[in-house]
Amino acid sequence: MVARVVLPAALALLAAGFLWSEAVARKVAPREVAYSELVKAVEGGRVSSVEVRELDLLARLKQPPADGTEGLLAKRLPALEDPALLAKLEAGGVTISGKAEPGSPVLSAMASFAPFLLLPLALWLFSSWASRRGGGRSLAFGKREARVYDKSRDIAVTFSDVAGVDEARAELTEVVSFLKEPEKYRAVGARVPKGVLLVGPPGTGKTLLARAVAGETGVPFFSISGSEFVEMFVGVGASRVRDLFVQARERAPCIIFIDELDAIGKARSGASGFVANEEREQTLNQLLVEMDGFESGVGIVVMAATNRPEILDKALLRGGRFDRQVVVDRPDVRGRRAILAVHARKVKLTPNVDLEVVAQRTPGMVGSDLANLVNEAALASVRRAAAAIAPADFDEAVDRLQLGLKKEGRIMTADEKRRVAFHEAGHALVALSVAHADPVHRVTIIPRSTGALGATLQLPTEERYLMTRSELTDRICVLLGGRTAEALACDETSTGAEDDLARASELARMMVTRFGMSDALGAQRYGRPQALRFLTGEAAEERDYGEATARVIDTEVRALIGAQLARAQAILKDRSAALQAIGSALLTKETLRRPELEALAGIS
Ligand code: ADP
Ligand code: MG
Numbered sequence: 001m002v003a004r005v006v007l008p009a010a011l012a013l014l015a016a017g018f019l020w021s022e023a024v025a026r027k028v029a030p031r032e033v034a035y036s037e038l039v040k041a042v043e044g045g046r047v048s049s050v051e052v053r054e055l056d057l058l059a060r061l062k063q064p065p066a067d068g069t070e071g072l073l074a075k076r077l078p079a080l081e082d083p084a085l086l087a088k089l090e091a092g093g094v095t096i097s098g099k100a101e102p103g104s105p106v107l108s109a110m111a112s113f114a115p116f117l118l119l120p121l122a123l124w125l126f127s128s129w130a131s132r133r134g135g136g137r138s139l140a141f142g143k144r145e146a147r148v149y150d151k152s153r154d155i156a157v158t159f160s161d162v163a164g165v166d167e168a169r170a171e172l173t174e175v176v177s178f179l180k181e182p183e184k185y186r187a188v189g190a191r192v193p194k195g196v197l198l199v200g201p202p203g204t205g206k207t208l209l210a211r212a213v214a215g216e217t218g219v220p221f222f223s224i225s226g227s228e229f230v231e232m233f234v235g236v237g238a239s240r241v242r243d244l245f246v247q248a249r250e251r252a253p254c255i256i257f258i259d260e261l262d263a264i265g266k267a268r269s270g271a272s273g274f275v276a277n278e279e280r281e282q283t284l285n286q287l288l289v290e291m292d293g294f295e296s297g298v299g300i301v302v303m304a305a306t307n308r309p310e311i312l313d314k315a316l317l318r319g320g321r322f323d324r325q326v327v328v329d330r331p332d333v334r335g336r337r338a339i340l341a342v343h344a345r346k347v348k349l350t351p352n353v354d355l356e357v358v359a360q361r362t363p364g365m366v367g368s369d370l371a372n373l374v375n376e377a378a379l380a381s382v383r384r385a386a387a388a389i390a391p392a393d394f395d396e397a398v399d400r401l402q403l404g405l406k407k408e409g410r411i412m413t414a415d416e417k418r419r420v421a422f423h424e425a426g427h428a429l430v431a432l433s434v435a436h437a438d439p440v441h442r443v444t445i446i447p448r449s450t451g452a453l454g455a456t457l458q459l460p461t462e463e464r465y466l467m468t469r470s471e472l473t474d475r476i477c478v479l480l481g482g483r484t485a486e487a488l489a490c491d492e493t494s495t496g497a498e499d500d501l502a503r504a505s506e507l508a509r510m511m512v513t514r515f516g517m518s519d520a521l522g523a524q525r526y527g528r529p530q531a532l533r534f535l536t537g538e539a540a541e542e543r544d545y546g547e548a549t550a551r552v553i554d555t556e557v558r559a560l561i562g563a564q565l566a567r568a569q570a571i572l573k574d575r576s577a578a579l580q581a582i583g584s585a586l587l588t589k590e591t592l593r594r595p596e597l598e599a600l601a602g603i604s
């Protein structure tokens, strides 16, 4: 900000300095004459003024000489002072002045460089003026970027402006309540999370949510974006982080928000010597130090947002740092309706606009798309010179936006949607039917942040320490359920099951070679896992068995998979009515929760 004003000002000053020194140089130095000649000029009445200096006399002439010289310069004769001169000067009406310094070349050079010497002073004056105007910003690097948002001025955002992300909102209400009433938490000695990481695809409202938390609590909001750190000099990023936390400590309770955390939080590279990396790593290290440096009770909550959690340095996610993660996912049809309603508050609609219909036409769109959509519809109505937005304006806007989304590959065709719906229905129905599967929490055909087309969320999601043979086979069966359902409902399979197949094969191979769960091979481990390969980082395995054993392993894995595939097929054929019901419900509602699923599957 400030720098943008200072630079032109500095350039202008520099230019002025050059012009001045040019002018000084053009005024040719006075002509040196003998003392007697100067006296003669005085006597001849040609001199208008005389400057008496320490070592010489400078006489300026009434008629400026044609050669452009400043006048006559004569050495004074200290050994032979001339008291008569004064009388002659007075008689001739010559102006007399004195000067203490010698007219030395050094000084005159300094005089011509004066503007350059003044430059730092001018800059300093300017910057302190700017900092007074800019509300505490100064030219000091690193200090100015942590902007303070006061609720009263900038943040008019509350939870009512964020819709369709109810789970994320619910998780953040605890943060709000902590910032509002920290005593309540302190009284029972409860530790609240220091760091909350918002994770989700772009445009889902992560930044908006963070600002809403600030808006709800009314505490100061320090915000900085990771991308601001990218092109900085070494050391600046780290000092900026330090200043950010210093400022925040002074104003606690408050929120520090680091947007686009991945720009600084990328996993550290180890040996790379690029300056840019070094800068980022210093910044990241400073952030880690700062986050460890305050107790969770002081009333600072650090929030951060990223749409690439997988590339974050693991150290950021450790306890005492960003130990709470809040997923902000793409909204389903209900969520989209709610988001449309938020943005429709600001525009005028004709009474026959049904936002439900708009929501149904916009699968795959996120909050920012929907905000954009409402605006496009408003523009369309203005183009027709209408007073309010009609359903046709929404149609036009949807078509317009979907063109862009199709290019990005973010929306599905009707056929793809149906395929994904039955694929997920297959996973869910098998999971509900086998004895040992983790309970299904939610099924959705909205593309998730991970890039999968749909998802069947089973709880618990984290790896378990011990799993029995039947739990493992059930898991393989569930994985194969998606592909099987596709084959049943859509007559053929698609590429969408690749990840399922990879995971099922991996599980089956582990059962055979590592868990000793194959009768043909017995309780033995085959293959010795090696340390990660040095450069590629991929896991390698050292083979410690012969060709014949390898063939048996392959047969056993294939048999395991084949058995589970047959089992999944049997389950889904047996319950094809339930599969139809769940698949169709997913097509319209996009997300099904556990109770709805159980009702459709005839379980309760
Ligand atoms: P992100 O930070 O996740 O990329 P933003 O918070 O910057 O997304 O969202 C950009 C804009 O899109 C917001 O300012 C808001 O107008 C709109 N928006 C996004 N998500 C939502 C939502 N859940 N509810 C309402 N508006 C939203
Ligand atoms: Mg954002």
Ligand code: ZN
Pocket: 423, 427, 482, 483, 496, 497, 500
């Ligand atoms: Zn699947």
